[in-house]
Every structure is written in structure tokens, then in C-alpha cells.
Amino acid sequence: xxxxxxxxxxxxxxxxxxxxxxxxxxxxxxxxxxxxxxxxxxxxxxxxxxxxxxxxxxxxxxxxxxxxxxxxxxxxxxxxxxxxxxxxxxxxxxxxxxxxxxxxxxxxxxxxxxxxxxxxxxxxxxxxxxxxxxxxxxxxxxxxxxxxxxxxxxxxxxxxxxxxxxxxxxxxxxxxxxxxxxxxxxxxxxxxxxxxxxxxxxxxxxxxxxxxxxxxxxxxxxxxxxxxxxxxxxxxxxxxxxxxxxxxxxxxxxxxxxxxxxxxxxxxxx
Ligand SMILES: C[S@@+](CC[C@H](N)C(=O)[O-])C[C@H]1O[C@@H](n2cnc3c(N)ncnc32)[C@H](O)[C@@H]1O
Numbered sequence: 224x225x226x227x228x229x230x231x232x233x234x235x236x237x238x239x240x241x242x243x244x245x246x247x248x249x250x251x252x253x254x255x256x257x258x259x260x261x262x263x264x265x266x267x268x269x270x271x272x273x274x275x276x277x278x279x280x281x282x283x284x285x286x287x288x289x290x291x292x293x294x295x296x297x298x299x300x301x302x303x304x305x306x307x308x309x310x311x312x313x314x315x316x317x318x319x320x321x322x323x324x325x326x327x328x329x330x331x332x333x334x335x336x337x338x339x340x341x342x343x344x345x346x347x348x349x350x351x352x353x354x355x356x357x358x359x360x361x362x363x364x365x366x367x368x369x370x371x372x373x374x375x376x377x378x379x380x381x382x383x384x385x386x387x388x389x390x391x392x393x394x395x396x397x398x399x400x401x402x403x404x405x406x407x408x409x410x411x412x413x414x415x416x417x418x419x420x421x422x423x424x425x426x427x428x429x430x431x432x433x434x435x436x437x438x439x440x441x442x443x444x445x446x447x448x449x450x451x452x453x454x455x456x457x458x459x460x461x462x463x464x465x466x467x468x469x470x471x472x473x474x475x476x477x478x479x480x481x482x483x484x485x486x487x488x489x490x491x492x493x
Contacts, residue, residue, distance in 0.1 A: 234417040235286070235357075239309035243287045245416055249459035249466075253450050257470055258352060258382050258487055259293050261444045265489045266297075267347050267376050278347040281371060283334045283364065284354030288314030288327075294348060295323035304330045304340070335360060337367025344373045352382035353485070355432075356422045365436035372492050379438060379490045382446065384412065386423035388484035395452045426481065429488055438490040445480025446487055448473040 235242065245251045267278060278299045282291030285303035287310065295301040295318065303314045311329050318327040332340050334354060349368045355361035368379050389412050394403035406412065406423070414421040430440050450466050453459070459466065473479040480486070 233307070234414075234419055235305075235307040236309045238417045239287075239307060239313055241416060242310070243313050246287060246289055249463055250447070250451065252463070253447055253467060253470060254353075254382075254485060255289050256467055257444075257446045257474060258380070258485070259290055260471060261446070261474060261487050261489075262290075262348075262350070262380050265378050265380070265442065267378060279345060279373075280348035280350070281341070281346045281368075283337070283349065283351040283368065284357075285314050285350075286310050286353075288317040290350055290352055292317045292321045292323060292327065294350075295326040296321055298326070299348065300326055300328075302328045302330055302341075302346075304332055304334065306331070306333050334358065335363045335367070337364065337371055341371045343370050345371050347373050347377045349377070349379045351379065353384070355381065355424075356384050358422075361422070362432050362435050365432055365438065369436045369438050369492060375492045377491065378441075380487060381429065381433070381490065382485050382487045383424040383429055384421055385445070385483055385486040386412075386425050387482045388447070389423055391482055392451060392484065424486060426486055429486060433488060433490045437493065439493040440488055440490050442489045443477075443480065444474045444487040444489075445483025446470075446474060446485035448479045448483045451484060 246255060280294045280299045280301045282301060282303050285291045285305050288303050291301045291303045305311050308331060311331055315329055318324050335358065349372060351364060351368060355364060358364060372379060386406065389406040390403050393399045393406055409423055411420040412423050426443060433440050448470060450470055
């Protein structure tokens with residue numbers, strides 16, 4: 224496993240372990256498991272056949288590396304890129320524990336500079352999960368990702384916070400009707416884990432950004448539609464498999480996906 228240099232830090236440096244702990248909660252697991260299951264449906268054909276180890280993937284803003292390492296376990300060569308050294312330390316351990324260090328390159332760098340970091344057409348799969356929410360110029364990242372996709376069979380998976388989900392969360396979880404109403408049109412929300420603001424997306428705004436980056440959207444999914452609002456008598460851990468199964472069914476139905484906590488879009492070069 225190779226480690227290359229530079230970039231900034233911020234909340235993801237000091238709170239990396241808080242984020243890693245969140246990913247172990249039923250909500251965090253659901254987000255990872257659902258977005259990975261959705262991704263499986265759109266991986267390039269080789270990933271489901273024999274030639275998986277010829278594929279290269281990039282995980283932009285990889286965090287703990289949980290999702291990227293799943294691709295390494297499928298046999299892909301994966302570059303885990305993050306601007307937080309603390310996150311990369313955790314990602315390194317994730318790769319070690321999964322026994323895939325030879326498949327993984329850790330790269331310290333800024334997602335807004337993909338064009339300087341990677342050659343055109345380098346990757347068959349690019350993940351950009353829960354990163355655009357924290358950036359001033361998300362389209363710059365999408366343009367860089369578009370340029371780094373290998374060809375029209377390569378796939379970009381983008382996962383972002385869905386504004387409609389913030390309306391439901393404020394009303395149902397917090398019982399705060401004023402915030403719920405405000406969230407109907409809010410462009411930014413409050414990050415409950417680390418504090419600070421987080422960009423909120425709508426399906427239209429994400430699709431417009433992908434289009435501005437010259438990418439064609441091929442599918443959209445919702446991630447976590449109901450799980451956040453289940454009554455407390457339902458054990459999130461004991462009933463995890465059933466909740467996951469139900470969420471998988473809701474994920475691809477547009478009427479439910481529209482109000483999920485996260486929106487996942489799959490896009491290709493046109
Ligand atoms: C909410 S976490 C998501 C991590 C991971 N993608 C996941 O889905 O679990 C956001 C990650 O993006 C990284 N990040 C934020 N801004 C970045 C930037 N400009 N360049 C690279 N990584 C960045 C943070 O350090 C953090 O690890």
C-alpha cells in the first residue's frame with residue numbers, strides 16, 4: 224500500500240474517529256450497505272465477471288475507506304483519496320483488516336484538484352460519497368471526476384444529503400416544525416455530527432450539476448427512506464437485515480426515494 228502527499232484538514236481531521244464510530248451505528252451501516260448494494264447494480268460488466276482485477280477505482284473523499292475497500296475486496300485496484308490524514312490513517316487500517324493492502328493506494332489530496340492528481344481516463348469506477356456537501360465548488364469535483372473516467376462504460380456514483388429528507392428529519396425526529404418548514408427551501412443544513420454547515424441537494428440540483436460537468440445520469444436511488452423514523456420498540460440492530468431489505472425495495476421506487484435522507488446518482492460519460 225502506497226501513501227502520497229498533501230492538502231487541508233478541518234473537521235474531518237479532528238473528528239475522524241467520531242465519523243468512524245458513526246459508521247458502526249445501524250444508521251451508518253445502512254448508509255454504507257445501501258449505497259454499496261446500489262453500486263453493485265451499476266458496476267462495469269467486468270466487475271461481475273472474471274476480469275475484476277483489471278478495473279481501477281477511485282474513492283474521492285474516502286473517509287474511513289469502508290466503501291472503497293469493498294471494491295478492493297471485489298478485486299479492483301482502488302485509490303483512496305482524502306484531504307484528512309486522520310481519515311487516511313483509518314482507511315489504511317480498514318484496508319489492512321480486509322487483507323487488501325496490495326490492491327489499495329492511499330492518496331492525500333484535494334478533491335477539487337482531481338485534474339492535477341490523475342491522468343485523463345484513469346478509472347472505471349469513481350465514488351464520490353458524502354463529500355460534495357462540504358465543498359464550495361461541487362461542480363469542479365464532478366468535472367474532474369468526468370475527466371478521470373476511462374470511457375462510456377465507466378461509472379460515477381455520487382451520494383449526497385437530500386433536502387427533502389431534512390424536512391422529515393426535523394419534523395419527525397426533532398419535532399421542530401419551524402426547522403422543517405425552513406428546510407423546504409434551505410440550501411444548507413446543520414451537520415449534527417461535527418457541527419458546521421452541510422450543503423443540501425435536491426434531485427434537480429444534483430442532476431443539473433452532473434449535466435454541467437458533461438455527465439449523463441443513468442439512475443437515481445434513495446438511501447434511508449424510513450429507517451430513521453422507526454418507533455423505538457423496533458431494535459435497529461436485531462432487525463437490521465429486515466430494515467435493510469425493506470430499504471433496498473424503497474430505494475429504487477421514485478416516490479419513496481424522493482424523501483430519502485440521501486440521494487445516490489449514477490452517471491457516465493455521454
Ligand atoms: C462525510 S465523510 C464521507 C466519507 C466517505 N466517502 C463515506 O461515504 O463514508 C467526507 C470525507 O470527505 C473528505 N473531504 C472533505 N473535503 C475534501 C476535499 N476537498 N478533498 C478531499 N477530501 C475531502 C473528508 O476528509 C471526509 O473524509
